[in-house]
Amino acid sequence: MTALIIRGGTVIDSTGTRTEDVGVVDDRIVDVAAAPDSATVIDATGCVVSTGLVDLHAHMGEPGDEAAETMESGGRAAVLGGFTTVLVMPNTMPPVDTAAVVEHIRTLANAALCHVEVAGCITVDRAGTHLAPLGELAEVGVRFVTDCGAGVQNPLLLRRALEYTTPFGLTIAQPADCVELSVGAEMHEGEWSSWLGLPGAPSEAEEIMVMRDIALARLTGARLHFQTLSTARSFALVAEAQRAGITVSAEIASHHLVLCDADLSTYDTSRKVEPPLRELSDVAAVRHDVSSGLIDCIVSDHTPHSTDRKERPFDAAEAGSVGLETALAVALSQDIAISQVLRAMSWRPAELLGLGSPSERTITPGVTADLTIIDPHERFTVSTQTQATAGTNSAFEGAELRGRVRTTIVDGRVVVHEGEITQ
């Protein structure tokens, strides 16, 4: 039996903020009075105790790209970043388009310190031509399906996917990129791409797809989740659709809360991401949207690469940044109220993933003890040399961030303590 008492922290969950001690026995939260005297005491003075963070968007290398990341290294990165559950993307090799691959990844995921949920593909081989066996994927517990990359381009096929999955409770997740409009793009199209001489993707290439997919969600009544939207207008469109009662949700990658196209002025390939870094005005607007609760989720969009894939000319470098160990701190460094950050990084993504509604997944006795303890004031400097991820590509390399995970508890087990892996 493991028993813990978390003492002196500020507890924040969807029901509010309070100063309270929390007990844990085995894998459950208990009333602190019910914890035995032998319980290990964790001092959370000055810290925030939150329900565990949930990441709806991470690439963990396995299977097929073990040089960039493994479940073991990615799992360590996740819990150090405060995540107790990570949804891994299906653009693996082979892609997650059969139940057998789902089961294989679950076996691999035993090496991860966090819970791993597996997303499936919408179409076979992510090729955008034939539907993957969506019923079979749902049968083995898949809750999200996405083709990653640019998303399903064919509107008829997407319509069919939305209609077909309704009985299974699957969520169709789509990045938004009209590939014919963004062809060849290496960055956001605007003043900076104009001077830097790089082909750009206009914001409209994203927004056109957001409009189209909202229309298809309305047509089918199915649930649709937008992955890593990046422009101010995209989120405004989603918010408007939500007000109209259409069941859509959206996530933003943490780097889009801070970095903009001007940050590419030295052709730093670690900041080449997809969708691209947008304009300063977008960054200001999306930060405001997180603060006001308009944006459902903040995700890491953790995309590890080995060094050689980034030390190339900008147009030949792979896109993506690692993010599991920085996403929370990036959000907390932006003067967004911590309760809004936790809503977007814990209870709202948990709800979308089917891990429980915000009123069920709270810090109250009987709930699974997935907990994250955060010192919102501690500063640290980002260095992929010292990070747990095997990826060497951080868009925040060298940046000073505020807000550090002190302790991460998964199923009642302390996997991170004092900011270090315990085992």
Next chain:
Amino acid sequence: MKHLLSIDELSEADLREILRITPSFAEVAQRRIAKVPALRGQTVALLFYEDSTRTRLSFEVAAKRLSADTLNVSVKTSSVNKGESLRDTAETIEAMGIDAVVVRHRSSGVPWQLTKWLDASVINAGDGWHQHPTQALLDCFTLQQKLGDLAGSHIVLVGDIKHSRVARSDVQALTMLGAEVTLVAPPTLLPPAIGTWPVRTSHDLDASLVDADAVYLLRMQSERQHEALVPDLREYSTLYGLTAARAAKLSPHVPILHPGPMNRGVEIAADVPDLEQVVVVDQVRNGVAVRMAVLFLLLGSGVNDLPKVHAQPQADANVGTAV
């Protein structure tokens, strides 16, 4: 100044300094022994990932006239190996003890990336659509020879601005020197956010030429019609080419520039390049001098060591004195 990566990294004073010292190097070329020992013992690597005979030769001649050793690193590129590790290349060059690297690459930004791993000076000889700073320097020098001070002069650049590193560098350099720049192109061949550039734009070449002090034609590539940026090259020539009729209306004092190589019959009508006011040969000649000036500023021992300018260099090209 350690590197020459782009015009906008130069101050106006840097730019004027390069143009000020260039005549000293132009004069060297006139000598019987067209060589000064300024960079003796230094090695300049010419790292060309993209074919460019004239720019490579120009840099090579410039380096040799300053007595530097040159090293041609020809890098065969194809779409297959465009994923080469830049760091490996940079570290190889670094290990050979090279003092300056002149780099040409099809991808924007490569010269910046190389500076991360190199102690040597990096000179950008053209990167993607981005910058070609020595081209802009030689253009400004040539224009100053023809027009004098460029402040207030009206320079018209015509053609594919969007994909042109020459245009980006020239716009920055010319506006830094006080010139007024008009870009004439179909809207599809202008960069995005062109409204933020310090230029005027026009789609009417005839109207723009009325008060032009100089005309700069850019190379129009046939592949642009396949990307639906223009319907075809014939229409392009009609609307945006320097046709014989347009050239005839220009004052003979208006110099016509082109970065080369010219597509006769596309951006410039077949016989127009033979007009006296076409200064392409001056551009090539000045290219060597301006590149000597750049190499000298980056690698040399200071302006006190400049080659001495003879009073009238053209008058007696056979008199050479050691410096």
